[in-house]
Amino acid sequence: MKELEDRIRRDGRVLAGGILKVDDFLNVRIDPVLMDHIGKEFARLFEKDKVTMVLTIEASGIAPAYSTALALDVPLVFAKKARSANLGQGDVYSARVRSFTYGRDYDILVPSRFITSADRVLIIDDFLANGFAARGLNEIIHEAGAETAGVGVCIAKCFQPGMKLLEEECLHVEALAAIEAMDENGIVFREMKSGEEK
Amino acid sequence: MKELEDRIRRDGRVLAGGILKVDDFLNVRIDPVLMDHIGKEFARLFEKDKVTMVLTIEASGIAPAYSTALALDVPLVFAKKARSANLGQGDVYSARVRSFTYGRDYDILVPSRFITSADRVLIIDDFLANGFAARGLNEIIHEAGAETAGVGVCIAKCFQPGMKLLEEECLHVEALAAIEAMDENGIVFREMKSGEEK
Numbered sequence: 001m002k003e004l005e006d007r008i009r010r011d012g013r014v015l016a017g018g019i020l021k022v023d024d025f026l027n028v029r030i031d032p033v034l035m036d037h038i039g040k041e042f043a044r045l046f047e048k049d050k051v052t053m054v055l056t057i058e059a060s061g062i063a064p065a066y067s068t069a070l071a072l073d074v075p076l077v078f079a080k081k082a083r084s085a086n087l088g089q090g091d092v093y094s095a096r097v098r099s100f101t102y103g104r105d106y107d108i109l110v111p112s113r114f115i116t117s118a119d120r121v122l123i124i125d126d127f128l129a130n131g132f133a134a135r136g137l138n139e140i141i142h143e144a145g146a147e148t149a150g151v152g153v154c155i156a157k158c159f160q161p162g163m164k165l166l167e168e169e170c171l172h173v174e175a176l177a178a179i180e181a182m183d184e185n186g187i188v189f190r191e192m193k194s195g196e197e198k
Numbered sequence: 199m200k201e202l203e204d205r206i207r208r209d210g211r212v213l214a215g216g217i218l219k220v221d222d223f224l225n226v227r228i229d230p231v232l233m234d235h236i237g238k239e240f241a242r243l244f245e246k247d248k249v250t251m252v253l254t255i256e257a258s259g260i261a262p263a264y265s266t267a268l269a270l271d272v273p274l275v276f277a278k279k280a281r282s283a284n285l286g287q288g289d290v291y292s293a294r295v296r297s298f299t300y301g302r303d304y305d306i307l308v309p310s311r312f313i314t315s316a317d318r319v320l321i322i323d324d325f326l327a328n329g330f331a332a333r334g335l336n337e338i339i340h341e342a343g344a345e346t347a348g349v350g351v352c353i354a355k356c357f358q359p360g361m362k363l364l365e366e367e368c369l370h371v372e373a374l375a376a377i378e379a380m381d382e383n384g385i386v387f388r389e390m391k392s393g394e395e396k
Contacts, residue, residue: 023309028275028276028278028309028312029273029274029275029312030264030267030273030274030275030276031273032264032267032268032271032272032273032274033268033271035264035268036268058256058257059256059257059260059276059278062257062260062261062264063260063261063264063274066228066230066233066260066261066264066265067264069228069230070230070231070233070234073230073231074230075227075228075229075230076227076228076230076261077226077227077228078226078228078257080226080257111221111226114226114227
């Protein structure tokens with residue numbers, strides 16, 4: 001998605017350790033017009049996947065997931081993060097996720113009544129790096145007996161293993177901006193296979 | 199907003215201790231069409247307030263705040279919650295907030311470069327009960343030398359002190375569904391002063 005790539009080039013900041021900061025427009029301050037276009041682009045890319053609901057994790061996944069859910073006219077559910085694993089109530093699905101940013105584990109929780117075995121679930125998130133978050137959500141979808149219709153991420157860091165791991169699970173994965181390499185001199189984007197709306 | 203009141207009557211659940219659960223459609227599972235209408239209604243109610251940005255707190259404020267920001271065509275910023283107060287970096291504004299749900303204090307943080315003294319900030323949140331969150335955001339806006347253009351909440355529990363406290367600070371407060379009283383037999387809504395779009 002050229003609009004997102006251009007914005008990353010203009011306002012993104014590459015930090016040491018493979019970190020890309022996009023908090024000026026994507027995940028702390030949000031440009032609503034860009035986010036609206038992101039949702040419509042995900043809806044176009046997954047329009048043939050019979051999506052019945054969108055699933056994401058709080059907090060930075062919520063805006064792109066909501067904008068996609070609106071464009072697809074399906075409900076959005078967001079998983080909550082919890083530090084303690086004292087659940088065992090049977091009324092939530094949960095998965096253990098490792099945070100790339102904080103280097104520690106946390107649990108993600110979704111009330112079980114919000115996913116049924118009839119659902120085809122589209123996972124949406126802002127970033128795909130090691131794929132921990134998306135794989136945790138995928139686990140919850142399987143736990144519910146539902147199907148994963150696809151995984152859409154605003155930005156994929158293809159030099160980290162997440163993208164490849166999800167594709168190896170035969171999931172339909174789309175990244176609106178797929179970064180091959182980046183350093184202080186610039187960012188190299190991968191050409192997207194699904195093409196872009198004219 | 200009749201659409202929201204009707205939905206609360208249909209799908210909300212009143213629990214003991216003044217708790218109203220709306221996680222089926224507003225703050226865990228989100229109905230995107232309802233949320234889109236909520237954003238447009240806030241934009242209408244605050245259209246004369248010269249809003250330059252929308253401010254909320256993660257996570258359940260993000261969807262209504264984004265939908266309002268899109269309708270007003272201004273950026274959205276969300277404050278992050280932190281349990282520890284070890285800040286002192288000078289590059290964030292912070293305020294101490296008491297959580298009604300969890301009964302403990304936490305800090306809310308906004309990178310200081312995202313609010314300038316020229317901003318007129320609209321606070322949006324899903325709930326207004328004791329007003330702790332909105333007052334914390336209002337504090338951050340003052341710390342930045344900016345002005346609070348108004349406070350918009352999806353649901354206000356008028357039997358708790360938040361609404362009154364914000365109005366005493368001469369803020370323009372709007373609640374799309376203002377609850378006078380509720381128990382297991384039903385919910386009584388306050389008639390809204392701003393009227394509704396026909």
